[in-house]
Amino acid sequence: MKNFMIQKGPGFLVCAVIAAISQYIAKFVPQIGAALFAIGIGVFCGNTFLNKKCFQAGTSFSERNLLEYSIVLTGATLLLSDIFALGLKGIGFIATQMFLTICAAYLLGKAFGMKKKFRLLMGAGNAVCGSSAIASVSPILDADTKDKGIAITIVNVTGTVLMVLLPILTGILYQHEMLHTSAMIGGTLQSIGQVIASADLVGPAYVPTATIFKIIRIIFIVLVAYAFSHVNTDPDQKLFSKKKHTEGKVKTSIPWFIIGFFIMAILHTIGLIPRPLSELAHLVSQQFEIIALAAIGMRVKFKDLAAEGPKALGYGLTIGACQILFAIVLIKLFIG
Structure with a gap:
């Protein structure tokens, strides 16, 4: 505990304060919501007077662990019953959306002059779950640290832009109908934090359904990692040509928090979690979300974005635009 407070305490405390301020401001502007204020204040503070190394460990903990x-x-x-309500059509939508996103990232990357491994990293990051997916497939692709860092930065920037854009778009396209709106947000956005924030901008009631769509995408990381283990990343070889060396094994598994999510849902379904405890879990979960979103804002650095240049940013945003177009068509086909 002492080490935690020394290393992670400062960053966590800053994020908690930003979360509290955001929720207070949101009382006066409820149509914007605490989520967007938390991210916005976090971005401002993280690039100005709180841009200090002593906060990095705490913001990293808040962003990942609290989510x-x-x-x-x-x-x-x-x-x-809430989870399985998506049915085969919902799963079909997600699987097709992910496949098309990976294909788009790979083909667009070639047009932008990007390396094969970097294109695959971007495909996984956009299709599955942002930074976590990139970290999962990097060892499988034997990607270098620089490519991994750039991919994480660009994917997070793309997700941040879409996070604000999608609530507006779903209002125009679907008048914020629950299933269609949740499918667009949960089936498109890059990270789980962005999904929660974007859904919350529409309304707190949209968060659970959008989260379910996202969780199914995260589960599919196992299949994506397995597929990537069979591609040839040699720049002089075709993508699906036989590898020279195949001794590497896939070590990706379903994240622990997804397993925990389903265990808690089972316990709630069979009545082992009473309503007061469920309401408390909801309250604590909301607080963790806002603190984590403040951390996401704190970790967006303008200098990192400028360093990547317009080509990399253009590549990422083009993938994001393709994801939106795919989702619009697939929601029509699979969900109606």
């Missing part, structure tokens, strides 16, 4: 805890607690507020 994972929040997802587990969200399971305690849902029934299995």
Whole structure:
């Protein structure tokens, strides 16, 4: 605990304060919501007077760990019937959307002059779950640290732009109908934090369904990693040509918090989590979300974006535009 407070305490405390300020401001501007204020204040503070190394460990913990805890607690507020309500059509939508996103990232990357490994990293990051997916497939692709860092930066920037754009777009296209709006947000956005923030901008009621769409995408990381283990990343070889060396094994598994989410949902379904406890889990989950979103804002650095240049940013935003177009068509085909 002492080491935690020394290393991660400053960053966590800053994010918690930003979250509290954001929720207070949101009372006066409820149509914007605490989520967007948390990210906006976090971006401002993280690029100005709080841009200090001593906050990095705490913001990293808040962004990743608190979101994972929040997802587990969200399971305690849902029934299995809510999760399985997506049905085969919902799963078909997600699988097709992910496949098309990976194909688009690979083909567009070639047009932008990007390396094969970097294109595959961008495909996984955009199709599955942002930074986590990139970290999962990097060892499989034997990607270097620089490519991994650039991919994470560009994917996060793309997701941040779409996070604000999608609530507006779904209002125009679907008048914020629950299933269609949740499918667009949960089936398109790059990270789980961005999904939660974007859905919350539409309304808190949209967060659980959008999260379910996203969770199914995260589960599919196992299939994506397996597929990537069979591609040839040699720049002089075709993508699906036989590898010279195949001793590497896939070591990707379903993240622990997804398993925890389903365990909590099962316990809630069979009545082992009473309503007061479920309501408490919902309250704590919301607080974790806002703190994590403040951390996401704190970790967006303008200098990193400028360093990547317009070509890399253009590549990422073009993939994001393709994801939106794919989702519009596939929602029509699979969901109606």
